[in-house]
Amino acid sequence: MTDSSFSKIAILDFGSQYTQVIARRVRECQVYSQIVRHDATADEIKALGANGLIFSGGPASVYAKDAPQLDPAIFELGIPILGICYGMQLMGHHLSGKVEHSERREYGSGQLHVAVPECKLFHGLGEMLDIWNSHGDKLTKLPRGFRTVATTDNSEFAAIEHPKKRFYGLQFHPEVAHTPRGKELIQNFVYEICGCKMDWTMGSFIEQTCSEIQAQVGEDHVVLGLSGGVDSSVAAALLHKAIGNQLTCVFVNNGLLRANEAETVQRVFGDNFHMKLKYVDATTQFLSKLKGITDPERKRKIIGNQFVRVFEEATKALTTKTKGKSKFKFLAQGTLYPDVIESVAIGGNPAALIKSHHNVGGLPKNMKFKLVEPLRQLFKDEVRLVGAQLGLPPEIVQRQPFPGPGLAVRILGEITRERLRVLREADTIVVSEMKAAGWYYKVWQSFAVLLPVRSVGVMGDERTYENTVALRIVESQDGMTADWVRLPYEILARISTRIINEVKGVNRVCYDISSKPPATIEWE
């Protein structure tokens, strides 16, 4: 897909943990941003047609043996550049400045004194700014043609500029929330210095993506595996808008869904949107394959393989039914931007190295489909905005992540219909109480886990020997790290009381107070 009609900022990634944050800040300015590897050539950058470049920070030192480098011809492209932290040091290093290891590592908040308020980057920001630093090395000699525009107590080159070339360097991090007016700095760069237009709106995205989908698909047919999650749902709505009946969604009920999930998906997509929706109830098939299995990896494998089989059968059946006329040439997927960014893992950026084990349920390469991935350019929050704009209800657009293998990863031990019933009922209570208390949309995930543990209890005059349910309620930005939510006791009490009173087979509820790492979010 092309995106040439939008203004654009390209971000060269030198391995900073904040690279995606920079990309999001630019998009919050309604300007499209794209992350590229630090070693992209000047020709590649030129071909992108970016209005400006941002060099991210990074954990390396410019003199280190394996320091990520850039193509110096980039400085000849004639487009504005903003170097942040390592990005600034690298710019200084290439353009005849000097970078040295600083005795005092500067970390945390600081104050910036703006010496040249007429510098476009600081336009309207006053003379004193709170900023956030995180660097060991620092620039000690200005590169030729540059001047200092701001200082800190520890650095006389905290912000520098080459006004003619429109090159700027910041020693601190404007992209993080701890630099409260950093967003305005980024706005100044993208609007005033790079001349970008505010054309990256979800409305313009939808319009452009629809024409791209139409161009890509032509008269052919597209099949999409609808899971009910945000990504596949929004992809479905977008494709439906673009190609209407040329889209068929296949919704596989694997028997491991939450209560009412199958009905909700059919109501929203079939009844409301009038999409061609093939509902396949494969509950028996999945559950019989899972019978007696307790090992989490085996469960995942079985579910993944089974899904592929059912999906293939369903598409084959659909094709035969229409006498081959709707032979699907394309497979649509709700792949998002963070899945396609090629992560640069340099030194201390472990987040980039943690590869998820999650996509076991993907479709095999030998399925002869061409891919349509209309959400490839979007961050999750943008996907939600697109979904809302396309008319999807909040119960779909704002829902919490739900794992592909479903409740299987939340039932420890064997998966049976009875244990699914127990977990579904407990889960329904968690969701409804979290919603009623106004907490559901504030947290990353809130769910129940059924443990393979029974314990003694007493109900009325009777002794019980029943199941334990654990509550997992976490906050997180991206699922990579997470912390347990300090939920008010009253809400915990209500959830616990309701589960124990209403769910037959449960006599004990525990609250999981582990963070990730070292624990994970799901228990498996």
Ligand code: XMP
């Ligand atoms: P963990 O348990 O690894 O989970 O801390 C991190 C996030 O990923 C979700 N998750 C999955 N999502 N398919 C998915 O689409 C999966 O197999 C899967 N397993 C875990 C989990 O819910 C959490 O948000």
